[in-house]
Every structure is written in structure tokens, then in C-alpha cells.
Amino acid sequence: MDSYDLSLADGADDWAAYHRIRRLVLFEARGRFDYIPEGPEEIKAENLSLLLKYLEEPIGTVRLDGRPEGKAIVRLVAVASHLQRQGHGRVLMNLVEELAKALGINELLVHAAPDAVGFYQKLGYSHFDFEKGDFGSVQLHKMI
Template identity: 30%
Template sequence: MYKCRTPKNKAELAQYYQLRWQSLRKPWQQPVGSEKDDLEVQSYHRVIVDDMDNIVGVGRLHKSGQEHAHIRYMAISEGLRGHGLGKLLISELERIAAQAGVKTIELNARSNALGFYQSLGYVNKGYSHTLYGDVSHDKMIKNILPADRHLSQVADDLQQIWHQTIPLSKAMNINICYFDQEILRTNCEPNFNKNLHNTMFAGSIYTLATLTGWAWVYFALQAQSQQADIVLAEGNIRYIAPLGGIAHAQTSLKLVTGSVAPLFDGKNARFNIDVEVCCGDKVVALFTGSYVAMAKRS
């Protein structure tokens, strides 16, 4: 049985890059290191492992915009090609993209892989480039459906509230990109939120994290048909690394304590919510917020 997942540790990440090099660079006499680029720390990396946790497939997704992403460095171990592993890998990368708010995925396919990608719904847009003077690539694009199409109306309502009452949220174009009752993800427009170092403003990171926690409380109220004013009582953030790519923020059931139950008795409901601000797979900031849903007084 094969599984697709994130590399667990540095040793697996080294194996991930080794397979990349062996499949995509070594046959053209390229040196070790040529299998990497400047976007590695901004990307989502996935491996396919067998029952013994041997890495037999690799692929990468990186966002190039709020709603646009690229797949690169797809490779399957020789001898296992044609067994559905490539399809498994693409499916996982598309799932990640959809949950990150991506609407369009682009990739450059070698001529011998065009049929494979077309069978998965990618449209050939014609010649892209030739690698090492020998390997021709075509540009291919696929439109991605939202991860949860039932979310759109609720998310639109919340975004409208934000944009009408918090001007900064509109300027940042903060969007709800995924929510399934267990995980919530948001994103924002990257270019507006860059500083002179081409990394994300600390204030923008804080705002994105704050509103992600706020959104969790909002959805909790909606689920119980409760109305309350949501306020941030206290917020703290730890910046771990510069955010040079495209950000998303996320929280989940395991990062939240509190419920709307006190509202049924006319009391305020309190939530403690941790929010991770991420760039690709990497968590670059951790926010902890205490929120209060203030009961409506009749």
C-alpha cells in the first residue's frame, strides 16, 4: 500500500531531493544541487512511500499568487511508473492547492508526460521551454474546484462583514479558503502585504492571524444559530521566520478551547485559539488569541 504525505524529517527530505536529482537531473549530467531552487522554503513538499517507508515518488507545489500555483519536480522511481503513483501524487497536490484557495494550477510537462497530465484534466497551452537544450516542455493549466463548494455563501457573508467593517481586511483581500468544521484556512493578497525586504509585513501577519481566529468564532456561532459581538480580548504572536512567499493562516479543533454554550444562558462565551501562519509547509508565525462572544442583551 502506497501513501502520500509530507516528509517527516531531515533524513526523508534528503531522500526526497535525492530521488529528484536521480530522476530529473542525473540523466543530463547535472550536478547535485541542481534539483533545488530558491522556492523550496515556500513550497508544499510531498512524497509517496511504500509499506517500508521507502520514498518512491516526489512532487512539489508552490503558490505564485493568492489563487495561482505551480506543480514542479514530479518524479516516480524507475520500475514503479505506470502504477498510478503519479496520479496519487497529483491528487494530493491538488487537494492541498484547493484548501489553500488556489483556483488555477500551472505546470511544465515533458513531451513524454503530456498524455498523463491531459488524462487528469490539464489543458496543453503549447510550447514552454527546452531544458538543457534537449528536453522540450509544454505549459499545461488546470482549473481547480473549491475544496468545499458548500462553504461559498457562508464565507462570502463573512468576507462582506469584514470588508465593510474592517477596511484593512478589504485592502489585504483576506479570504476564507477552506473550512470543514475541523480545519479553517484563510489567505490574503501577497503583493499589498510585502515590505521593502519583499517579505510580509509583521502587521499583516498579525491581522491575518487575528481574523482567522475571529472567523472560527463566527462559524461556531453560525453552527448554533447564535448571535453575538465578537471581540479580541488578548492577542500574542511569535514571529519564527521571515515570510517571503504566499501566506496562509490556519487553525483547527485541536488548537481551540471554548464553546458557544454560555450564550444559551445569556452569558458571554470565551475561546482561546491558536493560529499558525504558514508559507508552504513551514509555520512562520504562531498567534494565540483570547476571544469573547458577547451575548446580546434584550
């Protein structure tokens, strides 16, 4: 994993890459053209906007939103489209798990897109409804 680095987006280049990957992978690839880069959730102190670099190139994103009682929600997980299914997503999730543990978090929660549920299940997540409401997602969790 030495070739990888998962860190807070820092500086104009990182933020541009972070938003570009999210816009392309999570919105435009799904036919959505309403991505808003500067949403209020990005600047909350308890929400960490993380950029994955591989060989120093930005290739993935995730946001780790801290919640009370040792929990956190993993959001907006994305690997650049041309690099998917090559093991980078697994590394991204392992690194976010390590970071979460270091922050004292012991349970990760996810609202998964229905077509990504298999990915999380491979990484040890299981179905767990933690929020009421119609989110169009599948809710999963993992104790870490």
C-alpha cells in the same frame, strides 16, 4: 489511498529521499548530472516541497509553488523509476490537487517535459501558455 501519504519533507531522512528521487528521476535518468539540492526555490515559504510515501516508503516528489490569485505551479513531479506506470503518479497528482484546494488554490499550472504531456492530459490538464519564454517545456493547466 490510505497506503499513501503526501506531506512536506520533514527531517534528514525525508530530505535525503526527496533529493535522491529528484536527482535520479529528473536528472540522471535524462543524462543530466547537474542537480543542485539546496536551490533557493526550495526554501521559499510559498513553495511546498512534498514527499509521497507508499506504505511508509518514499516513492515520489512534487513541489507546489504558490502564486497570486488562486494559482499554483506544480513542479518537479517524479515517481521512482522502478515504480513508474503503476498508478502512483496519478495518486500523487490527486493528493497534490486535494492539498491545493484546501489551500484555496483553484488553478494548477505545469511546465511539462514533452514526454510527460500525455500523463498530465490523462489527469485533465490541457495546453495553456501562462509564462512567456523558451523553457523547453509544454505549458498546461487544470482548473480544480
